[in-house]
Amino acid sequence: MRAARHPAVTASHRTFSLLDRILVPIHREGWRFAGLFAIATLLLWWLWSPLGWVGLVATLWCIYFFRDPPRVTPIRAGLVIAPADGVVQAIEPAVPPAELGMPALPLIRISVFMNVFDVHVNRMPVDGTVLSLGYRPGKFFNASLDKASEFNERQSVRLRSADGHEFAVVQIAGLVARRIRCDIETNQAVRAGERFGLIRFGSRVDVYLPEGIAPLVVVGQRSVAGETVFADLQSAEPMRRGEMR
DSSP: OOOOOOHHHHHHHHHHHHHHHHSOOBOHHHHHHHHHHHHHHHHHHHHOHHHHHHHHHHHHHHHHHTBOOOOOOOOOTTEEEOOSOEEEEEEEEEOOOGGGTOOSOOEEEEEEEEOTTSOOEEEOSSSEEEEEEEEEOOBOOOTTSTTHHHHBOEEEEEEEETTSOEEEEEEEEOSSOOEEEEOOOTTOEEOTTOEEEEEESSEEEEEEOOTTOOBSOOTTOEEOTTTSEEEETTOOOOOOOOOOO
């Protein structure tokens, strides 16, 4: 028979659980921006107090933007994990970025659009090795547009999983994004769910699946970086369909 929890213990557990959700770690790059926002807020408050309140809200939003919550990543071999928080905006065949040197053959591309309220820390989709990195300057169209993948500034990563499959992960700058950060190097070993970069502020991440692999997400679905399963290399399930309910 299961022993009942002491009320004080239960209450304490709930308190810590709530605090864990509120006191989310902040990405180290965020503190610099939060400091700048805070200084600007003090100046605005000195000029005119109503402007100070606006600055305070902006500072709190800046801290919120750079949050970096821990994630629980499924670790079974063959799973492809979401690299970004946001909405699955498109699933369609496309040729990977030319700068990665992959064959010029269309692969299934899953695009995740991140708005300014989503977590912007990006995570690796699979265990494997970084084969190559490619950066290409470009424009800053709205990341939700189809032409963003082709024309916007981007940072591309070519990966090879332990079982020999190759993937491409592409960080794409958006309309207000002006900085892509990629913290990995060529030949580096990486793990699924591991943090590898950040885009600020509002952007998109594309994942190119190996040939013949069907996605297990649908357009319109919410994606959680490091947790949502995008595909299963060991599954023969066909491409899924979804509907709003």
